[in-house]
Amino acid sequence: MENLKTNKIFISGDEAVAHGVRLSRPHVIAAYPITPQTITVERLSEMVENGELDSDYMHVESEHSALSAAMGASSVGARTFTATSSQGLLYMVEAMHYASGGRYPIVMMNANRSVALPWSIYGDQRDSLSQLDSGWIQVYVEDAQEALDMMIQAYKIAEHAKVLTPMMVNLDGFILTHTYEMVEIPDQAMVDKFLPVFETPNKMCFENPKNMAFSSQPDDNTEFKYQQNQAMFDAIEVIEQTEKEFGELFGRNYQSMVEEINCDDADAVLVTLGSITGTVRVVMEQLRARGLKVGILKIRYMRPFPEKEIMALSHKIKAIGVIDKDISFGYEGTIFTNVNSALAKSNASIFKKNFIGGLGGRDITKAEIEKMYHDLLAGITSNNQKTVEFFNLKVETND
Amino acid sequence: MERPVKKDFKRPTHINDYPVGPQYEAGHLAETNASWRSVRPVVDNDKCINCLICYMVCPDGTIMKTDGKISVDYDYCKGCGVCAHECPKDAIAMVKEEL
Numbered sequence: 001m002e003n004l005k006t007n008k009i010f011i012s013g014d015e016a017v018a019h020g021v022r023l024s025r026p027h028v029i030a031a032y033p034i035t036p037q038t039i040t041v042e043r044l045s046e047m048v049e050n051g052e053l054d055s056d057y058m059h060v061e062s063e064h065s066a067l068s069a070a071m072g073a074s075s076v077g078a079r080t081f082t083a084t085s086s087q088g089l090l091y092m093v094e095a096m097h098y099a100s101g102g103r104y105p106i107v108m109m110n111a112n113r114s115v116a117l118p119w120s121i122y123g124d125q126r127d128s129l130s131q132l133d134s135g136w137i138q139v140y141v142e143d144a145q146e147a148l149d150m151m152i153q154a155y156k157i158a159e160h161a162k163v164l165t166p167m168m169v170n171l172d173g174f175i176l177t178h179t180y181e182m183v184e185i186p187d188q189a190m191v192d193k194f195l196p197v198f199e200t201p202n203k204m205c206f207e208n209p210k211n212m213a214f215s216s217q218p219d220d221n222t223e224f225k226y227q228q229n230q231a232m233f234d235a236i237e238v239i240e241q242t243e244k245e246f247g248e249l250f251g252r253n254y255q256s257m258v259e260e261i262n263c264d265d266a267d268a269v270l271v272t273l274g275s276i277t278g279t280v281r282v283v284m285e286q287l288r289a290r291g292l293k294v295g296i297l298k299i300r301y302m303r304p305f306p307e308k309e310i311m312a313l314s315h316k317i318k319a320i321g322v323i324d325k326d327i328s329f330g331y332e333g334t335i336f337t338n339v340n341s342a343l344a345k346s347n348a349s350i351f352k353k354n355f356i357g358g359l360g361g362r363d364i365t366k367a368e369i370e371k372m373y374h375d376l377l378a379g380i381t382s383n384n385q386k387t388v389e390f391f392n393l394k395v396e397t398n399d
Numbered sequence: 400m401e402r403p404v405k406k407d408f409k410r411p412t413h414i415n416d417y418p419v420g421p422q423y424e425a426g427h428l429a430e431t432n433a434s435w436r437s438v439r440p441v442v443d444n445d446k447c448i449n450c451l452i453c454y455m456v457c458p459d460g461t462i463m464k465t466d467g468k469i470s471v472d473y474d475y476c477k478g479c480g481v482c483a484h485e486c487p488k489d490a491i492a493m494v495k496e497e498l
Contacts, residue, residue, distance in 0.1 A: 075422075101420065101421070102420050102421065102422070103419050103420030104420075164419055164420070201418075201419055201422075202420075202422050208424065209424070209425040210422050210423060210424055210425055211422065211423055211424075211425050211426070212421075212422045213420075213421055213422060214421045214422070214423070215421070216421060220411075220417070223411070223414060223417050224417065224420070224421060226414060227414060227417055227419070227420075228420075230414075
């Protein structure tokens with residue numbers, strides 16, 4: 001019977017984000033259009049124009065201004081939204097540290113896209129993964145529904161008194177932003193029930209004036225940074241609690257920091273981030289049907305990082321592979337670095353491999369994923385593979 | 400118009416004593432903030448008619464009334480001279496600071 005009440009519409013990931021933002025009722029939206037995020041901000045401006053959304057839409061001349069404007073509004077208690085991608089995100093970087101240091105719970109959508117040079121509008125995750133240290137909570141979604149749902153959850157998490165940290169919701173450029181899917185649009189009254197009004201500790205008022213966003217001397221700077229770090233750790237509990245409440249109210253549960261798929265009896269597990277999880281699910285199920293013990297660890301949050309979950313997993317499995325649509329030149333993929341640090345803390349001696357690929361929008365095929373699983377299973381018995389490998393180069397190399 | 404009261408600042412001893420991010424109730428962050436002043440405004444209270452234009456234009460809020468007479472808070476006055484420039488009675492002279 002519940003199914004009859006659904007309100008599903010056929011929209012792109014960008015549009016799903018716009019609906020998620022609309023339902024969260026931000027006071028201020030300040031954003032600058034950039035491919036492949038553009039449709040999100042276009043839809044939002046239409047919603048403001050036709051009165052569906054009562055929000056101030058600020059037209060700004062750049063991403064740096066967009067985030068700066070959002071910061072000003074957020075600092076005095078407005079719920080704010082901005083959105084960007086790739087070069088736009090990198091243009092925001094100075095303000096990103098300001099926003100997290102100021103503890104302004106801005107919510108941002110980032111359409112994951114390659115960064116220049118070579119110039120490319122297509123997807124990979126090098127833009128946001130280069131910003132793990134900017135103090136923002138980072139979540140990555142797998143499909144349009146999750147994108148919409150996470151916009152609503154993001155405000156609840158970011159604005160929580162124990163967190164007060166800005167949050168970035170990442171969705172893969174084109175693969176998610178421009179793909180149309182059936183998406184359930186939640187009821188506004190239920191979203192209002194789920195999402196409380198943002199209460200800032202920094203209301204601007206004449207009775208209780210404040211100095212805002214001041215500087216600090218060496219005597220105090222470390223303590224502010226300690227506090228910021230603690231808030232990020234505290235966010236883990238808030239994320240889990242928010243996820244639970246959301247699941248109970250809306251019937252969709254994303255399993256918090258990570259989603260483990262067939263990991264309990266798995267020999268080899270592939271770690272995924274974002275939309276690639278969908279393709280890996282298909283391959284994993286095909287291999288399971290053939291009797292291979294393979295699983296998936298879908299990382300949802302890169303910051304705070306699911307260290308506890310990865311440490312626990314490391315004692316159950318024999319091989320782990322990390323797919324990185326990213327490379328930190330001269331070392332390895334950034335997701336791998338993070339996963340490997342958790343593995344080192346758990347003293348797990350399992351076979352590890354980092355698969356680098358899908359850069360600049362190159363498709364990752366089912367055949368390639370199947371080979372990754374076979375590499376991992378082979379690695380359990382004989383460790384003669386390279387730890388870090390570009391898996392889909394189309395040419396011979398000098399190695 | 401009264402001289403602002405300086406609140407005593409107690410250093411935090413626990414992490415929870417810090418505000419959430421760098422925002423705190425307004426107040427003076429420094430006991431004095433005028434070390435680079437090279438000329439100081441001196442009010443001639445015989446010429447002064449208490450029109451308060453100097454109070455209105457002072458960018459640092461350092462003009463105050465002491466016993467009903469206009470005076471300057473030299474702990475914060477930076478010596479910009481706007482008050483002297485705007486005074487309709489030329490009752491404020493900018494006097495070179497002795498080093």
